[in-house]
Amino acid sequence: MRVLSGMQPSGAAHLGNYLGALRPWVDSQSPDAFYCVVDLHALTLDMSPADLRRQTVELLATMIASGLDPELCTVFVQSQVPYHAQLSWLLECVATYGELTRMVAFKEKSQRSQGYRVGLLTYPVLMAADILLYETECVPVGDDQRQHLELSRNIAERFNARYGETFRVPKGIQPVVAARVMDLQDPQRKMSKSLASPLGTIYLTDEPADLERKVKRAVTDTDGSVRLDWEKKPGVSNLLEIFAGLSGERPDAVAQRYSSYGDLKRDLAALLIETLSPIRRRYYELMTDPEELNLIATEGARRACAVAGDVYDRAARAVGIA
Numbered sequence: 001m002r003v004l005s006g007m008q009p010s011g012a013a014h015l016g017n018y019l020g021a022l023r024p025w026v027d028s029q030s031p032d033a034f035y036c037v038v039d040l041h042a043l044t045l046d047m048s049p050a051d052l053r054r055q056t057v058e059l060l061a062t063m064i065a066s067g068l069d070p071e072l073c074t075v076f077v078q079s080q081v082p083y084h085a086q087l088s089w090l091l092e093c094v095a096t097y098g099e100l101t102r103m104v105a106f107k108e109k110s111q112r113s114q115g116y117r118v119g120l121l122t123y124p125v126l127m128a129a130d131i132l133l134y135e136t137e138c139v140p141v142g143d144d145q146r147q148h149l150e151l152s153r154n155i156a157e158r159f160n161a162r163y164g165e166t167f168r169v170p171k172g173i174q175p176v177v178a179a180r181v182m183d184l185q186d187p188q189r190k191m192s193k194s195l196a197s198p199l200g201t202i203y204l205t206d207e208p209a210d211l212e213r214k215v216k217r218a219v220t221d222t223d224g225s226v227r228l229d230w231e232k233k234p235g236v237s238n239l240l241e242i243f244a245g246l247s248g249e250r251p252d253a254v255a256q257r258y259s260s261y262g263d264l265k266r267d268l269a270a271l272l273i274e275t276l277s278p279i280r281r282r283y284y285e286l287m288t289d290p291e292e293l294n295l296i297a298t299e300g301a302r303r304a305c306a307v308a309g310d311v312y313d314r315a316a317r318a319v320g321i322a
Helices: 015-028 049-065 083-092 097-101 104-110 118-133 146-163 208-216 234-247 251-255 261-287 290-319
Strands: 003-007 033-037 074-077 138-140 171-173
Touching: 003 015, 003 118, 003 138, 015 033, 015 049, 015 234, 015 261, 033 049, 033 290, 049 074, 049 261, 049 290, 074 290, 083 118, 083 146, 083 290, 097 104, 097 118, 097 146, 104 118, 104 146, 118 146, 118 290, 146 171, 146 290, 208 261, 234 251, 234 261, 261 290
Parallel strands: 003 033, 033 074, 138 171
Antiparallel strands: none
């Protein structure tokens, strides 16, 4: 089954990114899987060129360090495959202003600032191009992305009706349920790359001592009972969810083994160190060998272009520009 997934280089990858995206990518990687750093999407953010370049390289290294094998799947940087931007323009000429302004994400983000970038309005079309370029069959979508997938389907169907059968219309599938990873200091909000929380965020490159300190200082409560209860005990529930996400157990099964927060935190810190230390070591090996990263990106872009180029050429011929 053809798979495409991407991640924005908007900050250092954290535990939520690993459990929610990177590890599932690793588990499902195959010659039909394409994984990319979506740096073009990051242009909608307020980020300096230097930061974008650096974070793109860092995320590429993180993806490989987490277990993606460039020999088994295709790993690439979105901007190095020109067909993404080229197809996005063709699709923008099929999409309508009305349907783009109805996107919930656009409504929320555009209200936060005056003079928002046009890319904020049109980036769902670029997402559609990402999906359609690789003849993606099924797209794992959570509730926050369901509207964008539906737009991709509508654009593909409209294009096919207007210009002839060109694109495979993707279907949405329920993603694998991942651990619910919340901020260790504020368990009411998700762990985030963009919202700095030094003690609340577990980064994949944290040193063992940092992991121990963050888990030790994680917010809990005062009643001392170890149980899963998101309403009354969000801090403890967060620790249980993280433990279960790493170990493959159910959170309630983890809770039954512990009678104190201290023991739970001690064992969770040890599990985090065991899981993340190999990723951290491999990450720094890659970051000290830019030539290897460059070769991975170049080969990934070549393989991605071989697929995306054929689809783009088909679309260009359909509209009459090739």
